[in-house]
Amino acid sequence: MGAPVDRTRVRRLPELQVDDPAVLHDILDAGTIGHVSIVHDGQPYAIPVAYGRSGSSVLFHGSTGSRLFRLLAQGAPCCFTVTLLDGLVLARSAFETSMHYRSVMVLGSCAVVDDKLPALAAISEHIVPGRWAVVRPPSRKELAATLVLALSLAEVSVKVSAGPPGTSPEDAGFDVWTGVVPFRVERGEPIECEEE
Amino acid sequence: MGAPVDRTRVRRLPELQVDDPAVLHDILDAGTIGHVSIVHDGQPYAIPVAYGRSGSSVLFHGSTGSRLFRLLAQGAPCCFTVTLLDGLVLARSAFETSMHYRSVMVLGSCAVVDDKLPALAAISEHIVPGRWAVVRPPSRKELAATLVLALSLAEVSVKVSAGPPGTSPEDAGFDVWTGVVPFRVERGEPIECEEE
Numbered sequence: 001m002g003a004p005v006d007r008t009r010v011r012r013l014p015e016l017q018v019d020d021p022a023v024l025h026d027i028l029d030a031g032t033i034g035h036v037s038i039v040h041d042g043q044p045y046a047i048p049v050a051y052g053r054s055g056s057s058v059l060f061h062g063s064t065g066s067r068l069f070r071l072l073a074q075g076a077p078c079c080f081t082v083t084l085l086d087g088l089v090l091a092r093s094a095f096e097t098s099m100h101y102r103s104v105m106v107l108g109s110c111a112v113v114d115d116k117l118p119a120l121a122a123i124s125e126h127i128v129p130g131r132w133a134v135v136r137p138p139s140r141k142e143l144a145a146t147l148v149l150a151l152s153l154a155e156v157s158v159k160v161s162a163g164p165p166g167t168s169p170e171d172a173g174f175d176v177w178t179g180v181v182p183f184r185v186e187r188g189e190p191i192e193c194e195e196e
Numbered sequence: 197m198g199a200p201v202d203r204t205r206v207r208r209l210p211e212l213q214v215d216d217p218a219v220l221h222d223i224l225d226a227g228t229i230g231h232v233s234i235v236h237d238g239q240p241y242a243i244p245v246a247y248g249r250s251g252s253s254v255l256f257h258g259s260t261g262s263r264l265f266r267l268l269a270q271g272a273p274c275c276f277t278v279t280l281l282d283g284l285v286l287a288r289s290a291f292e293t294s295m296h297y298r299s300v301m302v303l304g305s306c307a308v309v310d311d312k313l314p315a316l317a318a319i320s321e322h323i324v325p326g327r328w329a330v331v332r333p334p335s336r337k338e339l340a341a342t343l344v345l346a347l348s349l350a351e352v353s354v355k356v357s358a359g360p361p362g363t364s365p366e367d368a369g370f371d372v373w374t375g376v377v378p379f380r381v382e383r384g385e386p387i388e389c390e391e392e
Binding site: 166 | 241281
C-alpha cells in the first residue's frame, strides 16, 4: 500500500483517505462480503462475493461456469470494494447529513490461484473461524469446478468517515437533535436446519 | 421488471432468480446503501452510495465535483447493486457452505433529476424516516453542488438465497452441526455528538 496513485487518490473529501496498512487490513478482516466489479461489452457488473485475506492479497472464489469469473481469471481489470456501514450522522442540515463508514476499494487484475486448498481455507476461516477443520474438504471434482482468484492490495483507496455532524452558520434556528445512530451487524443464535 | 433480458438472466444457480417486483422493492426498501459501478478508461470502479426509491427508479446523489458522478450524469453505463446479507449457511461440506442473501443488480444509464428537492427528500426518508421535515433544507448553493440521478429499474436481476444447507452422499461420516447463523443489522442507541 504505497502512496495513492492517480486512480486511487481520493478527490472528494480527501481528508477521509487513510494510508495506514493496518487500517486497510482491519477493514478487510472485519467485513464478510465485498463487491467485485468487472466490465463486459462496455457494461460494468458488480456482484457480491465472500472473500478472505492472505497477507497483502484478497482472495475470492467462484464457479468455472460463471462468465464473470472466467473474465476475472483472464486478468480483466476489476475493482473490489468492501464497505462497512458504521452509523448515520444526523446533522442539523440535509446537506451535512452523512454516514460513518469504512471502505476499501482495490483496483487491479486477479491472478488465478493454483494451490486452491489453502486459499479456500483462508476464505472459510475469514467467515467462520474453525469451520474448515470440521467440514468435508472439497473433492477433486468440486475443486475442478472452482476458480480461486487473488487480487493484490497494491493499488487501494481506503476511506474512513468517523467525524461528528458538520454544521454551518445557516443552521442557526434549526434546533434539532444531532448525533450518530450506530449500526452494527449482529450474528444471531444459530438455527439448526434440515438439510436439503 | 419484465422477463430478464440476456444481460440480467441469472446463469449461475438460476433457481435463485426472482421475478416478483414486490421482492425487488422490498430488498431496495430494506437496504441502506448500495454500490454503483462505472467504467473509466476501461477500469471499473464501485463506490458505496446512499439511495432511495421512487416508484420504479432508484435515486442517489453525489457532488458535482466527483468525476465518477459527472460520468454517471453523462449517461455512462452503470450497475447499481444492493446486497443484504441475511446469514451464513453452514453445510457439512466446504463446497456447500454458502450464505443467505438478497441481492438486486440494476443495469442501465442514469438520468439527471432536475427537480432535486423531492428526490433528495425521498433519499432522506429512505434512510431516516421523518428527518427531512426537521432539518434545514438545502440552500440554493448546496443544491447547485449536488447531482441527483435516477436509474430506472427496467433491467434488473434479483436473487434470493434462503434455502437449507445442501448435502451430498460424500458427506456421510462428517457428523457436523448444520444450519444457519442469521445476520441482522442493528441500529443502536443514538449518541449525541458535539457538532464539528
